[in-house]
Amino acid sequence: MPVKCSFCRKRYERAGAYKTHLRSAQANLDIVLSSTIRNAPADVHTDRGTDLSDANEPIQHSDSDYESDPAGDTAGSEHDAPDDTLRREPETEVLEDNTYPVAAEQDDYPAAGEAIGEVKEYKQECRDLCENPWAPIASAEGFKLASWFIERKVSKTRINDYFSNGIANSTSVGFTSMHTLENLLRHLDPYSPYLQWLDGHVEEGQRTLPFFYRNVLDWVRYLLRQIAYRDDLVHAPRREYDQSGQRIYAEMHTADWWWDVQVLPRSLFYVKAY
């Protein structure tokens, strides 16, 4: 069934041609038309598939997908009221751009990064963590109990109460009071020295105000040392392009700033100096 353009009486047999026409002729038009509710994620996936092959696939350039202007056309005779309100539903907005532009090409920063050595204890630490996952807490029960206490925000007195009442089987748990638990938790994080708190005081008239801070450098060392983030870490800037060759700006490493401040290894040269 041919579609008639609502602005200029042209008729189109195919959706693709109609869309191209809309995009070129009605570029200044408005309401982003919520295409559809693609309820089933299954649909979504098929759409993603076609995206790659077909550049005219409607959802890809959702923002250029416009509908007639109910604003300019305040008489709004063709559209009845609920229709207009529905058009701006949030979910449809969400759904129509469900294609995270897949980087078709990318361009890595050349020769970024320089490893200057190996961490000696690294392998040993990984092995330790596998072999003795709850260290320094003796057992899985102990760890579970401890994490339950802490995460459920059980107060100190109640924890002590719990042990003094004799409900607990403290031999398998490995701690007998809040005090011993605290000591254990202090050693739970092998890198906690990195997160040491420093304190200072500010004199202000009659009163002294305390403040607390961590060493920024150690703080970064701590985060980078956590293997939980290992595979997600980004080391170097990168330029990504979509199918039509347009640059994609998404995460920080895909934008210009990082590219500009990236420092080459000493063996090459410094690119940037402020």
Place this chain on the structure above:
Amino acid sequence: MSDQTNLTNFSGDKKAWPVYMTIGNVPSTIRNRPGSMAILLLGLLPIPAKLAKSSRADKLQRLINADTVRGVFKLIFAPLNGAAREGAPIDYADGKIWRCFLIMSGWIADHMENVTLHGIKSNACPKCEVHPEELGSRAGHHRARDYARYERYEHENPFLDSETHDAAHARYTNETHGIRRGQNVFQGLVRVLMPDLHKPDMLNTIYLGLFKHLRDWIQGFLKKHARQQAFDDAWKALPTYPGFFVPKKAYREVTQWHGKEMRKLGCCLLGVLTVALRQPDSTQVQPFRRALTCVRSLLDFTMMAQYRSQTPETISYMEEYATQFHETKDIFLEFRISKRTQEKADELRKGMRRQRAQMRERVPPSQRRRIRDDDREEENDQGMELIHSESNINFVKIPLISHFRDHIYMFGNIPKYSTEYGKLAHKEQIKDGWRRTNEIDAARQILSSYSRQHAIHMRILNLEFLQRAGADLPTEVVEHLEKTRPAPTPPAHRRMLNGLRDNIHDVVDLGRACDISPETICPELIRYSRLSLPPDRRLPENPAILRTLPVELLTQLEILVLAYLESGVYDIQRARCTGAQLFRNQTSRNDCVWIQAGGENMYGALRGHVPARLIALFKIRSGYM
């Protein structure tokens, strides 16, 4: 290898001024997830005493305060400089030591916080030198702030309060550039451009900033054109829809708006406004069109700004919307009227009346009415003119949105810099800890309480990673991890029906519940099954058999929807349908959904979909299963 640090700062609780930090190497989707523990407290700052406005002693105190804050920041940032200049060897999670350059890339804060930290005036833009009186115009062509120059300047003119010519000049420069004495706390960081530190923030700039004003303007606009009732009617008639919560109060009755409500307002505002401004008379066509264009371009801008990945094309659209907003915003100018302007307008009107009374003393009664009308028109015109020339849309959020474009080019998408994540960290790391303290020496207790939690969490995260990486872990560990995992990821491609109703057993019951006779339902069901269902799942064609099949009536359909601009994350949307029964003792809920009613090429751009209301959710089981 350089390494970006991305700082989050948030001040809210009176007793805490925490500074958070996170690193840019962890992608934003991961670090901003609440469970990732990647946004960590870096410091708790001292809170200087709050001062009343302007007295000479307080001025001094204010300077001291600014210096204090600056000193503390200097202390905290001190290790950064060496690392940014020369790089620092850092043990990496992959077992290698890397040379890392730590460079601060951004500072996320609300406007008042930025004002304090950058040492600017509250009506100045932290990024560029836009004059306070030009805030409403399109900024962007203004010179970027050069904080180093300000400092030099202040150094050269230490006696700003003296009466010399130089001091007066310096005061004037400070005034026009909107800087205060006491400098930027980020001064002196290596490889950091200070204006770049400021990050756009959707929550404060758009939702709590521009939308708040927009709301007032629309109110005023509706009042002027007597469309308030129509607006409220449309507002109240908003249909329920999964993921959208329906406003319970009339628009005018809502006194407090939260960020979430503002977001919902953004979703439905244009539709409601369009309905309310239907059928304008001849004088209203132009203003209505202009108002709608203005609102629409602002909303479109907001939508575009939220994209998690941008291309030059999307950015150019965003810019277009911003331009359109600037071109049309003068329609709302009259609702930015200040008291002073209103007084002036009233005076003008009175003056005109007086003048007229003196001029024409004898007018024949026949002409009196016509003349009065003319007079009134003239009065209105003049008053309007005055109001337009006196009021302005100058507030600081406007230049901020004009920096969005450059920010995307420099730093990528905008939502990842939202202050919301700071708020979240605030709750977890400060407020929860605060509640557990005995309020004596609270800071220390907050810190230690959170470190305990953090240690446990981090251990779990590391173990989880090892499990994913295929390390050989004891079974009890795996079991524990399975249990603690926050939400098991729902199986994709599935829709779940929930909320079984008891008293429905077959098609006849179903018909009774929906108030449709079985004679109508059965043929429809059969037609549907013949057209849309695969052969092995079709219903029996005989209505008599169909009536005997067991039917379940349900109230909720859970639909997995791909999250906004994400690839593997799903949101669950719940389409509810309670039929005629009440939902949670409120009104009954029959959500709206889009249904595929034709081919892709039907209904123009709706692509074959039409909106509809759910009447019933049911399931028919054929006898064999």
